[in-house]
Amino acid sequence: MAGCGAGGEVRGPVTTTHGESETGILRCFGQMLRLLRTSRGLTRAELGARLSYGEDMVASVELGRRIPKPEFIERADAVLEAGGLLAVMKEEVARARYPAFFRDAAKLEEEAVELHVYASKAVPGLLQTEEYARAVCEMWLPLMDAEIVNQRVSSRLARQAIFDRQPLPTISFVIEEHVLRRPLGGWSLMRGQLEEILLRAQHRNVVVQVMPVGCVEHAALDGPFTLYETQKGQRLAYVEARNDSRLFTERRSVREYEEQYGILRAQALTPRESLGLLETMLGEL
Structure with missing residues (x-):
């Protein structure tokens, strides 16, 4: 965690509009790789051949433009006889896939035994298709560089491994109906997205509920949030705004979000009704 504030609030770092803070570790790793390579008298092409990667890949990693996979880092550490100097950075490099303000939440998400998401702006990242995420x-x-877009999409899809993790975590979603009716990227793309939500909802550890636009009561008008429970029984609440985030750990604050979520689930359509609505919406497309 970045630091603690009053009331048990942990506030994450703020990234810059073009993603510079999230690429710092990549530049550091790339410089280290380059120094080790040149000290061994190897060209980028020669190192790439020994790692079974292309010269362009080595160049992109050295320049901090691409996030190397764990196997790339392990091979490079062995080939360059780095003695663990590169391998020790593997976890931090992997976390660079995420915007700086989301990294603490991403780590919690990977380890959570329970995860509950209220979405009011867009389809939750865990449910997004590649096409929707890219759109x-x-x-x-401000517009992001193409490489940053690719990194964001890749990291969003990688998070979905949680659905197949063992033991299965308990995951639930409450999604505003207007989110599902907004055709971000076009109606054809949105059809695929609705189908993906229906598919995920078939998992026995996943519950999807829709908050209908006609509901006259609403327990969470402040906006979206996520609740986590860790393997050690700690409960946390994550609230994200533009390029910023807050992770609440103090029990009173977390309980407030838990109360909101509980009432939201009671106000929303039941899981069966929600799936019926999704099927009806698909039939209309």
Whole structure:
């Protein structure tokens, strides 16, 4: 965690509009790789051949433009006889896939035994298709570089491994109906996204509920949030705003969000009714 504030609030770092803070570790790793390579008298092409990667890949990693996979880092550490100097950075490099303000939440998400998401702006990242995720990232303003967009999409899809993790975590979503009716990226793309939500909802550890636009009561008008429970029984609440985030750990604050979520689930359509609505919406497309 970045630091603690009053009331048990942990506030994450703020990234810059073009993603510089999230690429710092990549530049550091790339410089280290380059120094080790040149000290061994190897060209980028020669190192790439020994690692079974292309010269362009080595160049991109050294320049901090691409996030190397764990196997790339392990091979490079062995080939360059780095003695663990590169391998020790593997976890931090992997976390660079995420925007700086989301990294603490991403780590919690990977380890959570329970995860509950209220979404009021867009389809939750854990449910997004690659096409939907790319559309969302490409329309973000100020515009992000193509490589940053690719990194964001890749990291969003990688998070979905949680659905197959063992033991299975308990995951639930409450999604505003207007989110599902907004055709971000076009109606054809949105059809695939609705199908993906229906598919995920078939998992026995996943519950999807829709908050209908006609509901006259609403327990969470402040906006979206996520609740986590860790393997050690700690409960936390994550609230994200533009390029910023807050992770609440103090029990009173977390309980307030838990109360909101509990009432939201009671106000929303039941899981069966929600799936029926999704099927009806698909039939209309």
